Amino acid sequence: MPWYAAPALPPEAERAINVLGANAARLAILSYIVENPGSLVSEIAEGTDLAIGTVKNHLAALVALDALETDPAPSVPYAERRGRHTRYSPRLDRLVADYRQLGRLLGVDGE
Template sequence: MPTYAAPALSPAAELAINVLGGNAARLAILGFIVEHPGCLVSEIAKGTDLAIGTVKGHISALTATDVLDMDPAPTVPYADRRGRHTRYTVSADKLATHYRELGQLLGISE
C-alpha cells in the first residue's frame, strides 16, 4: 500500500489550505459568493453550474472554517428562522487572513 507524504504544517497553514484548497469547485463557490453577497445555495449552484449537492458540501466545509457568514445565523432559535432560507456572505477579513497564511507557507509574503 502506498504511503503519502504529509509535511508538517502549522495549524493556520493547514486551515488556509482547507479553506482555499486545491479545489476549483470551492474556489468557484467562494468567487460567486464574493460577487453575490447574501446568495442562496440554489443561486450558487445555478451561477457556478455545479450540482446542488456539491455546493452544499463545500458550503458546509466553508462554514465550518468560519469563512462564510450565514443569515440567519445558526445561533438564531429554530422557531425564529423556520421558513427562512439561509443566505451566505464571505467574511472578507477571515478569507484575507487565510490568503496571507498560504502566501507565508509558499514564501511569497511576510
C-alpha cells in the same frame, strides 16, 4: 501499502489550504459569494454551474471553517427561522488572512 508523507504545517496553514486550496469547485463557490454576498444555495449553484448537493457540501465546510457568515445564523433554531432560507456572505477578513497564509507557505509573502 503506500506511504504518503504529510508535511508538518502550522494549524493556520492547514486552515488556509482547506478554505482556499481545496479544489476548483470550492474556489468557484467562494468567488461567486464574494461577488454576490447574501446569496442563496440555489443562486450559488446556478451561478457556478455546480450541483446543489456539491454546493451544500462546500458551504457546510466553509461555514465550519468560519470563512462564511450565514443569515440566519446556524445557532438559530429551525422553528424560529419561519421559512427563511439561509443566505451566505464572505468573511473577507478571514479570506484575506487565509490568502496571506498560503502566500507565506509558498514563500511569496506579499507584505
